[in-house]
Amino acid sequence: MDSVGILERLIAFPTVSRDSNLNLIGYATELLAAHGIACQVIGSPDSHKANLFATIGPTDTPGVMLSGHTDVVPIDGQDWTLPPFEMSARDDRLYGRGAADMKGFLACALAACLKASKMALQTPLHLALSYDEEVGCIGVRSLIDMLRAAPQRPLLCIVGEPTSMQVATGHKGKLSARATCKGREGHSALAPLALNAIHLGCDFVSALRREQDRLARDGARDGDYDIPYTTVHVGMMNAGVALNIVPNLCQLDFEIRNVAADSPDEILDGLRAEAARIAAAASAIAPEAAIEIDITNIYPGLDTPANSQAVAFVKSLTGANDTIKVAFGTEGGLFSRDLGTPTVVCGPGSMAQGHRPDEFVSVEQMRRCDDMLDSLLRRLADHRFHAA
Numbered sequence: 001m002d003s004v005g006i007l008e009r010l011i012a013f014p015t016v017s018r019d020s021n022l023n024l025i026g027y028a029t030e031l032l033a034a035h036g037i038a039c040q041v042i043g044s045p046d047s048h049k050a051n052l053f054a055t056i057g058p059t060d061t062p063g064v065m066l067s068g069h070t071d072v073v074p075i076d077g078q079d080w081t082l083p084p085f086e087m088s089a090r091d092d093r094l095y096g097r098g099a100a101d102m103k104g105f106l107a108c109a110l111a112a113c114l115k116a117s118k119m120a121l122q123t124p125l126h127l128a129l130s131y132d133e134e135v136g137c138i139g140v141r142s143l144i145d146m147l148r149a150a151p152q153r154p155l156l157c158i159v160g161e162p163t164s165m166q167v168a169t170g171h172k173g174k175l176s177a178r179a180t181c182k183g184r185e186g187h188s189a190l191a192p193l194a195l196n197a198i199h200l201g202c203d204f205v206s207a208l209r210r211e212q213d214r215l216a217r218d219g220a221r222d223g224d225y226d227i228p229y230t231t232v233h234v235g236m237m238n239a240g241v242a243l244n245i246v247p248n249l250c251q252l253d254f255e256i257r258n259v260a261a262d263s264p265d266e267i268l269d270g271l272r273a274e275a276a277r278i279a280a281a282a283s284a285i286a287p288e289a290a291i292e293i294d295i296t297n298i299y300p301g302l303d304t305p306a307n308s309q310a311v312a313f314v315k316s317l318t319g320a321n322d323t324i325k326v327a328f329g330t331e332g333g334l335f336s337r338d339l340g341t342p343t344v345v346c347g348p349g350s351m352a353q354g355h356r357p358d359e360f361v362s363v364e365q366m367r368r369c370d371d372m373l374d375s376l377l378r379r380l381a382d383h384r385f386h387a388a
Contacts, residue, residue: 105160
């Protein structure tokens with residue numbers, strides 16, 4: 001089966017992160033097994049989802065790993081003109097949720113595995129499929145734990161997020177946190193005698209904006225990014241019960257997306273100090289005033305040296321002369337940090353189509369990805385590969 005045919009099957013599985021991916025994992029397992037490829041399935045703690053890992057070729061030596069996530073973002077509130085979980089082909093475009101992000105690459109990777117099963121590889125090909133990437137690179141961590149304990153770790157990882165088949169060497173890290181602002185409730189007619197938790201939250205948002213201004217003005221720079229500095233962003237605020245009640249609780253969800261030269265922990269320490277200062281000032285009205293900050297998720301950035309052997313190898317597969325860095329996060333930083341595996345990001349389609357209605361990947365991008373993986377298979381069959 002070719003990659004487009006596999007993509008049609010993959011899109012038909014509605015693997016939104018809040019739902020199970022087991023039907024897709026079952027399909028992939030059966031498809032690979034039919035070609036003599038054994039799979040290791042690593043279930044989630046609630047048995048509702050799973051990762052998949054497979055090796056084609058020698059099992060006593062490390063190989064090149066193709067990595068991708070099986071989950072997709074929701075379609076809720078989006079105005080689709082085509083069925084989101086049914087592939088539609090229109091004018092060289094293949095439409096459906098996840099077509100670009102990132103079932104297009106998964107389809108190419110699975111097709112490559114089927115081809116590899118008929119070859120005598122000198123260096124093995126690994127396939128890693130994960131769950132819950134879209135909610136913070138959560139599911140892949142158990143797969144990484146398995147690889148960390150294995151006798152061999154992959155020599156190189158290609159994460160197939162959509163880069164329009166450009167070779168990406170980096171992305172920013174991300175730290176997500178929740179600030180819980182505690183005030184004192186009261187009747188709104190006597191509001192000055194209470195402590196409005198929303199006001200505390202707004203004061204903390206002002207502190208976040210000051211930190212963003214500082215980072216934009218004085219922070220570390222990486223010109224390979226569209227936004228070349230670390231960013232701070234508030235995404236959600238939850239507070240209040242009724243208009244005539246001064247709220248005693250306000251929750252803010254915010255994030256830090258850091259360039260490699262900035263430490264998100266140090267930035268967060270500074271924000272904690274600002275939160276303590278705001279709460280101390282408010283304690284004159286209500287001694288119970290507080291702003292508590294808890295990290296809800298964190299994953300590292302990726303910063304593979306552009307002059308490394310791993311990058312040169314992947315460039316040789318695509319014919320690329322240059323490299324890029326991407327604005328969005330991937331699981332690549334975890335593979336690099338936790339396994340010491342050189343990692344690049346390269347896959348079909350563009351993130352400009354990801355997370356949008358009528359998401360698509362072009363047939364031409366799928367062909368280019370197939371060509372890259374065909375070149376990889378020839379290299380793995382010809383000689384052993386070593387990454388540095």
